[in-house]
Amino acid sequence: MPIAHSHSLSLLNHYENVLPILNPASDLTPFGSASGGSLTNAARGQSLVTADDYQANTNYWTYDTTIAAGGSSNLFAAGMVSTTNGADGERIYGVVRRSIDRGATWEVVDTFLDWWEVKASIVSPAGPVVVVGEAKINSEQNVLRASFPSVEIGSGCGTSVRV
Amino acid sequence: MRGSADGVAPWVTTDSFLPVGATEAQAFGVASDALGNVCVIGELTVGTSKIAPIRRLAAP
Numbered sequence: 001m002p003i004a005h006s007h008s009l010s011l012l013n014h015y016e017n018v019l020p021i022l023n024p025a026s027d028l029t030p031f032g033s034a035s036g037g038s039l040t041n042a043a044r045g046q047s048l049v050t051a052d053d054y055q056a057n058t059n060y061w062t063y064d065t066t067i068a069a070g071g072s073s074n075l076f077a078a079g080m081v082s083t084t085n086g087a088d089g090e091r092i093y094g095v096v097r098r099s100i101d102r103g104a105t106w107e108v109v110d111t112f113l114d115w116w117e118v119k120a121s122i123v124s125p126a127g128p129v130v131v132v133g134e135a136k137i138n139s140e141q142n143v144l145r146a147s148f149p150s151v152e153i154g155s156g157c158g159t160s161v162r163v
Numbered sequence: 164m165r166g167s168a169d170g171v172a173p174w175v176t177t178d179s180f181l182p183v184g185a186t187e188a189q190a191f192g193v194a195s196d197a198l199g200n201v202c203v204i205g206e207l208t209v210g211t212s213k214i215a216p217i218r219r220l221a222a223p
Contacts (some may be wrong), residue, residue, distance in 0.1 A: 048178040050164070051202065051219035061213040063206030067194040075196055077204045099216055103202040103219045 001044075028040065052106045054097065056081040066131070070123025075099040075129050078118045094118050097133060164190065164203060164219075178203070180218060185209050188216075198222045 055062045064079030081093040094115035097106045118133040164178040179189045190205040199222035207214040 001175045048201075048203070048218045050180075050182075050216050052217040053207070053214050054217075055214045056210065059210075059212045061206075062215045063213045064215040064217070065191045067192040067202060068205045069194045069196045072197045075194060075200075075202055077192075077202070077215070077217060079204070079206075102196050102198060102200040102222070103217065105216060106168075111172075113186070146215035 008143045023125075051103055052097075054106065054108075056095065056108075056138075057083055057094070065118045066121040068121040068123045068129070069105075069128065070125075073100060073102045074123065075103050076123060076129050080115065080118060081111070094131070094133060096121075096129070097107060164193070173175075177220070178218060182207070186190075196222075 059084040067077045088095040094112045096110040121131045166177040167192045186206040201219040201220040
């Protein structure tokens with residue numbers, strides 16, 4: 001799926017030494033590099049399946065670093081897209097994808113330039129989806145910033161508030 | 164991925180994911196919606212590129 005260059009998330013504030021707001025993996029050990037396919041979920045008698053395998057640019061890097069749920073069926077995954085492989089400075093896009101059908105299908109709802117890493121995300125019960133990460137504000141300085149979409153859950157990540 | 168029905172015991176491996184052609188898989192986050200659908204996000208390394216897979220466990 002091509003990236004929609006909406007760039008609608010933008011600077012809210014600068015922080016130093018900000019820890020992730022959300023660590024959804026705190027109670028589950030991530031899967032590692034073991035070989036093999038999907039194993040049965042003993043608790044449910046079901047298996048995990050790959051619902052999406054998004055890659056914005058063939059042969060380059062696309063990866064997600066955070067996911068958050070909101071409402072009854074909305075899920076938001078956020079990560080990074082690069083146009084070249086390699087060093088951090090070459091990761092130029094942050095990207096937010098949304099599922100409105102409980103994770104079955106996904107679409108890109110927002111991209112934003114000059115982020116180096118998406119650290120965490122959360123869906124506020126009041127509506128906004130907030131993504132925080134490490135941004136490249138200028139050529140010499142890296143800071144953390146928060147983005148604050150002003151639209152409600154389900155309609156995407158829209159107009160940002162800039163402070 | 165490891166899971167437990169009650170958070171205490173037993174913990175079991177519920178998913179081990181490395182598709183053919185990939186050399187590394189890492190999970191960075193997991194979330195569940197209100198109905199119990201679980202999605203895991205991360206990265207998959209294929210050659211010199213990376214892909215962002217989403218693994219999903221449907222609600223019962």
